Amino acid sequence: MLTQEELKQKVARAALDYVLPLLAPDVVIGIGTGSTANLFIDGLAAHKHLFKGAVSSSERSSARLTALGIHVFDLNQIDRVPVYIDGADEIDAGLNMIKGGGGALTREKIVASVADRFVCIVDESKLVPCLGKFPLPIEVIPMAIAEVSRRVARFGGTAALRQGFTTDNGCQILDVSGLRIESPAELEAQINNIAGVVTCGLFAIAGADVALLSTQQGVQTLYSPRS
Incomplete structure (x- = not known):
């Protein structure tokens, strides 16, 4: 039985595999906030030579990216990003989410709004039939x-x-x-x-486009019915 931390590590690795084909010298990607996002940032550092940099949803994530040598851009310098990677506190089958447990919900929503694809990375405990158990x-x-x-x-x-x-x-x-x-x-x-x-912290008017869901049987890919 995998622990929750192990599930998070697996989905962070799956997110890295998802992003790597999108990286290029002129590419800036969007990165969120939280424990799973931190694992993704840590894995991304080994590939920092492949892309231009990142925009971030919090000062905490920006500091982590900078410490690992990934350049952080002010969002006002960037028109679009091809992908935004972030976690969620709850997500349903329609890829509607509750976010903001870490308090970065506004900046998360802003960065997500300029992304071509919002990829939500979560472990199976975050998938719920109806949102609201998480405050x-x-x-x-x-x-x-x-x-x-x-x-x-x-x-x-x-x-x-x-x-x-x-x-x-x-x-x-x-x-x-x-x-x-x-x-x-x-x-x-x-x-x-x-x-x-x-x-x-509801992300439903514009929810995730893709969810990578880490389960005991492996990482599953879910797609929004809006896509």
């Missing part, structure tokens, strides 16, 4: 915390401020528990329209 992160302007908490309660959720945490954008995170998200794109739009919300 939904919402990045919020600090003065709106109380009002956003009240508004989210109308959807049946209970919001808790993530204590001692500030995002790379200088905002705060509300983690919303108690949701059963049967229409993720609709809920994403509704929450994002609340004044004071920067963005929520």
Whole structure:
């Protein structure tokens, strides 16, 4: 029986195999945040001579990339990236996701928006029949915390401020528990329209294009029904 860490290592390797044919001297790729993304970054370092550099969804990932000798570009310097590699906290069969457990959800959404393909890398524990068991992160302007908490309660959720945490954008995170998200794109739009919300951690209006799912039987490739 493989441990979760071993499953993460296998899917990070599968993501590297997926990306290698896309690398070229003028290519910049998008890279996310989290423990599985870190394993991908570590593997990518051995191939840094094959591509131009990366754009990153967090200061943490940028620091890791830089330390390994991979040049990190400001996204304002880049028009498109061929691929964005990132993990998820939950993902369903439609490749809708909850992301933001590490607090980088806004920058993750921004980098994903300029990618030709979003490849989500997860272990089998993250695949769920319905999103919502993992608390939904919402990045919020600090003065709106109380009002956003009240508004989210109308959807049946209970919001808790993530204590001692500030995002790379200088905002705060509300983690919303108690949701059963049967229409993720609709809920994403509704929450994002609340004044004071920067963005929520639902990636459903634009979900993943491909998921590499690490299981005890090997790494499976899932494709979005939107593709």
